[in-house]
Amino acid sequence: MTEIEKTLENYQVRPTAMRILIYKYLAEKEIAVALTDIESAFAKAERTTLYRTLKTFEEKKIVHQIDDGTGISKYALCEKGCNCEIEQDLHLHFHCNNCNETVCLTEHKIPQIKVPDGYIAEDVNLVVKGICEKCSGQ
Amino acid sequence: MTEIEKTLENYQVRPTAMRILIYKYLAEKEIAVALTDIESAFAKAERTTLYRTLKTFEEKKIVHQIDDGTGISKYALCEKGCNCEIEQDLHLHFHCNNCNETVCLTEHKIPQIKVPDGYIAEDVNLVVKGICEKCSGQ
DNA sequence: GCAATAAATGCACTTCTGTTGCACTAGTTA
DNA sequence: TAACTAGTGCAACAGAAGTGCATTTATTGC
Ligand SMILES: [Mn+2]
Ligand SMILES: [Mn+2]
Ligand SMILES: [Zn+2]
Ligand SMILES: [Zn+2]
Numbered sequence: 001m002t003e004i005e006k007t008l009e010n011y012q013v014r015p016t017a018m019r020i021l022i023y024k025y026l027a028e029k030e031i032a033v034a035l036t037d038i039e040s041a042f043a044k045a046e047r048t049t050l051y052r053t054l055k056t057f058e059e060k061k062i063v064h065q066i067d068d069g070t071g072i073s074k075y076a077l078c079e080k081g082c083n084c085e086i087e088q089d090l091h092l093h094f095h096c097n098n099c100n101e102t103v104c105l106t107e108h109k110i111p112q113i114k115v116p117d118g119y120i121a122e123d124v125n126l127v128v129k130g131i132c133e134k135c136s137g138q
Numbered sequence: 139m140t141e142i143e144k145t146l147e148n149y150q151v152r153p154t155a156m157r158i159l160i161y162k163y164l165a166e167k168e169i170a171v172a173l174t175d176i177e178s179a180f181a182k183a184e185r186t187t188l189y190r191t192l193k194t195f196e197e198k199k200i201v202h203q204i205d206d207g208t209g210i211s212k213y214a215l216c217e218k219g220c221n222c223e224i225e226q227d228l229h230l231h232f233h234c235n236n237c238n239e240t241v242c243l244t245e246h247k248i249p250q251i252k253v254p255d256g257y258i259a260e261d262v263n264l265v266v267k268g269i270c271e272k273c274s275g276q
Numbered sequence: 277g278c279a280a281t282a283a284a285t286g287c288a289c290t291t292c293t294g295t296t297g298c299a300c301t302a303g304t305t306a
Numbered sequence: 307t308a309a310c311t312a313g314t315g316c317a318a319c320a321g322a323a324g325t326g327c328a329t330t331t332a333t334t335g336c
Contacts, residue, residue, distance in 0.1 A: 014284080014332080016285090019284095036321090067205070067209075069205045071205075071211075071293090071322085108252065108254070113230065114246065115243065115266055116243065116245075118271030119266075121268040122235060122269070123267040123268065124265070124267070125265045127263045128251055128261070129263070130258045130260035131258040131260070154313065154314090156313085184316075186295090186296090186314075186316080190313080194313095211293085
């Protein structure tokens with residue numbers, strides 16, 4: 001049994017051929033991916049299968065969904081030590097206005113946000129837009 | 139000439155009947171509204187007209203668009219003193235997981251966010267999700 | 277191993293939101 | 307008033323997300 005298969009089983013996801021491929025794809029990518037990205041990477045695969053794979057991965061906390069403001073859902077693998085199960089994954093995300101790529105900045109945690117009295121905060125989404133390091137040429 | 143007409147002209151938007159109605163609607167609402175909200179409020183009006191009115195308002199900085207993570211664009215009037223033209227409107231938004239409403243927390247500015255070297259931040263979107271004051275019963 | 281069962285996949289179709297093209301109408305300007 | 311510009315109405319389209327159902331594949335109990 002490969003490393004990936006073990007990982008999937010740890011998350012209680014049956015390691016089918018397609019799931020292994022998608023997991024590998026996500027692991028190799030350093031940026032958040034949309035369903036359409038996976039679709040074009042695996043042209044032969046059914047969109048629905050890919051869609052449902054992502055949903056399963058999300059449910060089982062293998063990936064987290066990212067709303068970067070483009071209107072297209074992106075997904076990225078959760079970190080090894082990530083405890084999505086217990087608390088929210090509170091790192092920020094960066095969306096490059098130039099190359100249109102979105103990355104997890106897992107090292108950059110979201111600061112404590114104060115909300116007015118009466119409001120109860122349960123989750124925070126923080127997206128910074130601008131120019132990524134690849135595009136800024138630095 | 140009414141107050142609203144004057145306001146619209148200040149923003150260099152011609153105060154047509156529809157625009158005045160929509161402006162009034164936005165002004166009375168205390169929450170961010172989606173195109174569909176306006177659509178149902180003005181059942182007789184054309185969706186495209188409403189759509190383009192919002193786009194015009196957004197361009198002329200009468201409203202700002204809000205991405206609250208629901209995947210549906212919402213809009214809210216900019217504050218009187220808001221200088222969207224110069225800098226970004228950096229207040230945070232709150233989305234209630236119970237009543238599904240989104241509000242501007244204009245008093246709550248977004249703190250300075252640090253990004254890694256090489257990254258250039260141009261804009262920040264911060265959405266807190268949870269229970270709003272109406273729903274929390276406090 | 278084999279039948280029964282459960283999970284995963286493939287295909288077709290739908291819904292929802294946002295968007296555009298184009299003709300027509302209303303309003304503005306010379 | 308004529309020429310022009312801006313706004314509106316209608317129709318159609320695009321992209322993403324989601325669902326129902328039949329079929330295939332995998333798992334489990336015997
Ligand atoms: Mn992330
Ligand atoms: Mn706002
Ligand atoms: Zn970039
Ligand atoms: Zn609420």
